Every structure is written in structure tokens, then in C-alpha cells.
Amino acid sequence: MKATTVSRGKGGGPDMSAAARLRATRWYQQPRWRRLAALLGTALLGAQVTGREGSSSDIFLALKENTTGTGMWIWLGGALLVWVLREFVSEQLAAGWAGVREGARAGASGPLGRGRELWRSLPWVRVAALTALAVFLVLLPLLVTRHWQQVLVDQIGIYVLLVIGLNVVVGWAGMLDLGFIAFFAIGAYSAAYWTGSLPVEPPVVLNNFLVIPVAVVTCLVAGVLLGAPTLRLRGDYLAIVTLGFHEMVYLAARNWRDTTGGTSGASVDRFEIDLGFWSYRWGLDPVPYYWLLLVVIALLIFLFLRLEHSRVGRAWTAIREDEVAAAATGVDTVRFKLLAFAIGASTSGVAGVIYASKLGFINSELFVLLFSILVLSYVIFGGMGSIPGVLLGAAILIWLPEAMRDQVPAQDRFMYLGALLVVMMIYRPQGLLPSRRRRRELEMAEEGAGGADSLGTSEGRRV
Amino acid sequence: MTTEMAGRAVAVDGHVLEVSGVTLRFGGLTSLDRVDLRMRRGEVLAVIGPNGAGKTSLFNSLTGAYVPQEGRIRFRPGRGGEHELRGRKPFRVSRLGLARTFQNIRLFGALTALENVKIAVETRQKTDPVSIMLGLPHARRAERESDRRAHEVMRFVGLGHRLNELASSLSYGEQRRLEIARALATEPELLLLDEPAAGTNPTEKRDLEELIRRINAELSVSVLLIEHDMRLVMSVADRVMVLNFGRKIAEGTPGEVQRDPAVIEAYLGSSSAEDTAVVTGMLSGRGGAGAGDEGEERA
Secondary structure, eight states: OHHHHHHHHHHSOTTSOHHHHHHOOOGGGSHHHHHHHHHHHHHHHHHHHHSOOOOSSOTTHHHHHHHHSHHHHHHHHHHHHHHHIIIIIHHHHHHHHHHHHHHHHHTSSSHHHHHHHHHHHOHHHHHHHHHHHHHHHHHHHHHSOHHHHHIIIIIIIHHHHHHHHHIIIIIISOOOOSOHHHHHHHHHHHHHHHTTOSSSOOSSOOOHHHHHHHHHHHHHHHHHHHHHHHTTSOHHHHHHHHHHHHHHHHHHHHHOHHHHOTTTOEEOOOOEEEOSSOEEEOOSOHHHHHHHHHHHHHHHHHHHHHHHTSHHHHHHHHHHHOHHHHHHTTOOHHHHHHHHHHHHHHHHHHHHHHHHHHHSEEOGGGGOHHHHHHHHHHHHHHOTTOHHHHHHHHHHHHHHHHHTTTTSOGGGHHHHHHHHHHHHHHHOTTOSSOOHHHHHHHHHHHHTSSOOOTTOOOTTOOO | OHHHHHTTOOOSOSEEEEEEEEEEEETTEEEEEEEEEEEETTOEEEEEOSTTSSHHHHHHHHHTSSOOSEEEEEEOOTTSOOEEOTTOOHHHHHHHTEEEOOSSOOOOTTSBHHHHHHHHHHTTOOOOHHHHHHTOHHHHHHHHHHHHHHHHHHHHTTOTTOTTSBGGGSOHHHHHHHHHHHHHTTOOSEEEEESTTTTOOHHHHHHHHHHHHHHHHHSOOEEEEEOSOHHHHHHHOSEEEEEETTEEEEEEOHHHHHHOHHHHHHHHSSOOHHHHHHHHHHHHTSSSSOTTOHHHHHO
């Protein structure tokens, strides 16, 4: 680009200096047109990726089909529409939106403002809304097909439990944990061991419900044993340590066949209550598990919200924002990080027990690294540090691939998930429903006022 | 606040802090070279010196952020006992009763001003997470207590009207005062202020001067102060210590220090007669004549 401009400058008119020529921008160099080109390029790529699959007999088949088919024109039209909206309409839209938000803040006018005012001033509105939500959630499995009932329990319910736990570690204490599923595995194998389902015999056989506290303690101990020597590490280093821990647990489960059953696995008894006068056995029907999970999740959310707005939650925020200042103020940083780590680990353990008892079977392949990464991406997608955010994040990101099951080829589903994550991180890094504190930290980082990166750690800053 | 903290008025005489032979090196660079410092209980001691003289390194060594290779740092709280601070973790130093502020403000910007102070109050509380999650009565009581104390401290530093603002949205001078409030909320006996007047306007400087005096008098907190603003130093400090290239080159009352040839040379690099007059003026904080009357003025 530069070279052509210079050579043209030499032969150009005498009234324009070479420097001025260098500085002048051609119409196609304006950012607006560059953005159009980028969007159209993305659309072409998208049309190829989402279009027909290739064939081994005619290597250009996919290219021919996808370039002449209607799919590509839809993609190009979409790109053009996005460009027009962004370049010519977005300012008006943004202004209108800002007006609505301003109204909300003033609390005087505007639909949003009035809604928020109502929410704050009238407790019964809050109670009514929460009751309606609770009733909806309780009745939800009765409204959907069996397939979706399974998805609700095996995936959404279990992962919601996991993200609530990981949110404590990543969202509140600001530590990057890539091995969260290791504790899930420990919980699941605890359930198998204490119900007498593994090749090794436990000293006493326990009911699945009694295994839950045992698994909590086991995971607490495992979390503290892993955390105590490593939580002094910062950011990236801690992530690698947790990654290594996950691999250790996974490989132990896989290769220690005499004890764990390895890849061929072990069957696990299901939940059972026997109170003498009344007994109940959970069976193959997923709906009772759903209700059980709902109770556990509601209980944990209730407890964790209290923690967030207490001295513990504030200390976590302080550590996340500026560890040096927190320590100088007297916050025992290692102890609070350890606490977050242990709480996260034991939540993961509870999820593991329920998962194993629901499936009635476990093997090592249920605990591969991918699931650790997925849990983390749900937390970040939903909005670190905000419980409604991470719940929504997990629900949406699990629902989406399931809903796409019939629309797109099976092997493509994670590609769309990946694309969604990329777009989300570029345009809304704080997540769907970020916590107020987190959003503020990101804003400060962008202004250059704070040292917080996406995880809020503050390494590299000097005293 | 006043009632509560004045209760533990100066009980023991003598030195609250004794630093002897502290040497701090970074590789080949000696940041502090056998620094001695004795601080009397209840006094305001200022540390001055050119940039890079080792003032902040001294603070970091005292509070546990750096571990000096040699020397002893003994801290004697009013309740008795003697503690060696060298090599102690920063949060343990803070719990012994030594609080600090930072040269470049380090507040928790995404929290409100009140929450910043509450964090400091709560480092002295012992409520366990299980009681908090279950909402037990003593946990609720502790929460109310921390709220009350934080309000008190905020009123003391004059930020009673800014409780629920985000810390990062306060003005520069208010942020400086909030940092002091956070330090005071840990109920220190010795407060280390690292350039509290940097970047503040003249009105804020006067308020700060008064605040330091009140902290010293009403709360009976000893204050160790790093400051470049000589007028402030000369007016609030009982004694001044001068550092240069990590070495203590002078110590004494503000008046004595101003006349010390070693100090004048440190600030100037040489000591000719006319330059001396300029530096003496600068050190007196009044830009010119009239140095040496600080003793009377301060009273």
C-alpha cells in the first residue's frame, strides 16, 4: 500500500507534497469500507463452513455447491445488513438505548425505570416473581419430552451445580481453575466406593445420601491438599497446576483398574430413602432426580449468596482486585483463597455424587478434560461472579447444541458453540449478566485505571 | 470513634518502632544501607529525601512486602510485648497494629467506599464462613458491628457523605483520605503514610494536615510519613529523617534538618552559598527566606 502511494506521489501534481500524499487516505482505505470487506469475507467463509460437506470423488463439489446455492446469498445479504445497521443506524439506536437507561437510572420515567422502581419498592412484587419462577422451575420437567427431561437432569442440572461451585473459585476469588472436574470425579468415585460398587470393599456401606457429606469432606481435604502448596502461585501458574491435578485424577481413574474399574467402569446404586414408615427409590425416571437437584441447587444458591455479601465475599473481591493492598490491610489472602478453593471443590463433589447415583454407572471417560473447560466457559459466558449469570450461561450453552441437534450435522455442533464464544468474548467480555463489581472492574481495566484483567488478578503490579 | 480509640491512650512510654541496621539489596543494587530509626510512641516522624532515596523501600520493608537481608525491625505495641517485623507476612504485620497507605493509590475500585473500609474492619473479626452461610446471630451481629465501625471511621476522615460511591469514582483527594480511612479501620498504633499529599490541591492539603494531626492527637496513633511537600512536613512532623541513596544522612527537628549541610547537598549535589539559600527556602516550604522558625510556627 505504502509503496504504491509513494510511486504515485512522484508522478502526481506539483501542488501536493509527498508527505501529504502519504497521509491522504483513499476511499477504500476508510475503516467503514474495510469493515464491509471483512464482513463479506466472513460471510463467504461462513457459507462454506455451514454449507454442504465435501466429497472424495469430486474435491470441488462443496465449493461449487456452496458458491452457487442460495445459502451464500443469505450469508452475504446478512453481512450487508449487519454492516448497514452498524454504520448508519447504530448511532440512533445507541442514543435511544442510552435514553432508556438514563431514564432507568433517574427512576422517574421510561418503562425500564418504572419496572425497577416497582421491583425495589414493593416486596410482594419480588416475592410474586420469585414464586412464579419457582413454580415454573418445579413444573418444567412435566412440560417437556423425555429427551429434554434427560438433558435437564444429566446436563443442565449437574452443570448448574458445577458452575455455582466454579463461580466461587473463578468469579469471586479470581483464581483460574482448569481442573474442576477432578473434584467432580472424586465425588463420583466416593459415591461408588461408599455404596460398595467398586471392586474394593468399603469399611461400611453407606446410603447415597450419606455419601454426600462424606464426599464433601473428601473433596474439601483434596482441595486443601492441592491448594495449600499451590495457591501462592498466581494466575497462569495456578491454572497449569490445576490442569495437572485433573490429569492425575483422570489417569488414576483410568489406569488403576483393580480399584476404579478403569474405562469399563462400575455400576452405582441409585438414591434411596428408607425412613421406616415411608421409603422411596429413585429409578430410571429423570424427573425425581430433577427435583432433588433443584432442592440442592436452591439451597446452595441461598447459602452462597449470603457468603457473597459478607466479610468473606468482600475479602475475595479485595484479593481479586489488588492482592498486595488486601494483604497490607490485613486480609489473610492464602486462607481466603484456600476457602474458595475448598468450597468450590466440595460443591463439585456433591455434583459428582448425584451424577454417579443418577447414571447408575461411572467410568473414567466421564471425567475428561473437555468437561473442565466447558464448565469454565459456561461461567465466563454467563458472567463471572454473578449467580444468575452463570446459571443462564450454563443453561443456554447446554440447550443450544441440543436444540441444534436436528438442524446441523452432529460434528458441527461444537463449531457453532466455539463461534458463539469467540463473538461473545469480543463484543461482551463481561458475560451475559455480569455482576456489578465485575463489570466495574472491566471498565476500569479499559480506562487503564485498574490492573484487573479478565480474571481480575493483579500480578505484575509493583508495590 | 474518639471514645473507643482514645481508651487505649499512650500506656507505655519509649519507642514504638526500632529499626537497626536494615539493609535491603536487589541484586547488586543496595536500596537501603544500614538504616537506623527509632520512633517514639505518639510522635509524627517524617521521612524525606530525593527520588529513589529508598523511602518507599523502607516502608515496604517495615510492612513485610520486602524482606531486608540484614537488620532488625522491632515493633512494640502499647499492650506490651515486642515483635520482630523482618520477614513477617504483610497481613500479620497489619494485625500487629501497623497500617499503611500506598504512594500510587491502591483502593478496591469496584467496591463502594464503605465496603473498602469494611474489609479492613472485618480483618479483625473471626466469624467463620459456616455461621455466615447459616445466618447465625453472632455472624449478623459481627456484620452490624463492622458496618457501625466503618461508618464511624468514614465520618472521622470526613467522607461520611460519600459512603455508597464507588471508590474509583471519588476525587483524588477523597481517594487519598479513603485509603487513610481503610488503614485506620484496622485500629493501628503506627500509621505509615506514603506521600498522602501527592496530587492534591491546596485545600485538600490543608484538610490532610488537619487530619494527620487529629489522627495523632485524638486516636493517639504514631505516624510515619513520607512526603515531598515540605510545607506539610515542616508543619506536622515532630522530627524529620532524611534518606539519600539508601542511607540516613540526617535526623532531627525540622529546623535542625533544614540547616544540615548534608541535607542541602543531597538535594542539590553541591553546596555553594546562594544555592544553599534556595534549598533552605525550599525545605522550609515557603520558597525563600524565613527558614528556621518552624519550631515556633508549629506550636
